[in-house]
Amino acid sequence: MTSPPLAPRAVLWDLDGTLYHQKPLRRRMLLELALSPLREGFGARRTLRRLKLFRHVREELRELGQPTESLDRLQYSRPAERLGDDAAALEATVLDWMHRRPLRFLAPCRRAGLIEVLEELDGAGLKLGVFSDYPAPEKLAALGLSSSFSLTLCATDAEVNAFKPHPAGFLRACEIWGLQPAEVLYVGDRDEVDGEGARAAGMPVRIVGAGADDLEGVRDAAFGRA
Numbered sequence: 124m125t126s127p128p129l130a131p132r133a134v135l136w137d138l139d140g141t142l143y144h145q146k147p148l149r150r151r152m153l154l155e156l157a158l159s160p161l162r163e164g165f166g167a168r169r170t171l172r173r174l175k176l177f178r179h180v181r182e183e184l185r186e187l188g189q190p191t192e193s194l195d196r197l198q199y200s201r202p203a204e205r206l207g208d209d210a211a212a213l214e215a216t217v218l219d220w221m222h223r224r225p226l227r228f229l230a231p232c233r234r235a236g237l238i239e240v241l242e243e244l245d246g247a248g249l250k251l252g253v254f255s256d257y258p259a260p261e262k263l264a265a266l267g268l269s270s271s272f273s274l275t276l277c278a279t280d281a282e283v284n285a286f287k288p289h290p291a292g293f294l295r296a297c298e299i300w301g302l303q304p305a306e307v308l309y310v311g312d313r314d315e316v317d318g319e320g321a322r323a324a325g326m327p328v329r330i331v332g333a334g335a336d337d338l339e340g341v342r343d344a345a346f347g348r349a
């Protein structure tokens with residue numbers, strides 16, 4: 124006979140596509156990119172090439188697991204090498220287009236009802252954290268969620284250095300909180316990275332889509348009702 128699951132004592136959240144909806148943000152950023160040739164001339168095509176390959180390489184790097192080399196460096200050096208480009212210049216493009224520029228469009232994309240659910244979970248004594256493949260603090264500030272989480276981890280942090288679905292980041296969060304993986308509910312939007320990683324770490328997981336009531340399922344799971 125298997126023992127009943129432990130009631131969650133913490134909820135660890137993915138960021139992109141989970142705390143906010145990515146489709147409206149992508150549409151807004153595509154418009155920005157489409158308008159950029161008017162402002163940036165020939166640089167716009169290079170920007171597109173860099174962003175496209177960066178995204179592609181990031182997915183490839185998931186297969187490396189937890190390498191000895193720094194993923195924070197590899198994510199820029201590998202696409203730069205393939206393009207015959209400068210890694211620092213490629214990094215600057217990525218930081219500009221994938222981190223800085225989207226910030227001002229984030230707030231309206233925040234998942235409806237999120238703040239209320241986070242407050243409810245916090246009020247019930249559950250610890251709350253974020254584990255993302257991308258750095259979280261600036262996005263959380265833009266979403267008005269800076270004070271909602273006691274822990275933020277990124278896959279490229281030196282203490283993790285593994286993209287999902289490797290379990291390293293999930294387990295690091297448990298270690299920081301001093302909790303068993305079975306006591307930490309993970310919430311994400313991609314089963315092949317969030318679901319697989321959480322299961323590899325031994326955590327219960329809830330995958331959310333674009334549905335307005337998807338947070339209901341998270342609330343139920345966090346309170347041990349599902």
Ligand SMILES: [Mg+2]
Nearest residue numbers: 137139140312
């Ligand atoms: Mg996501």
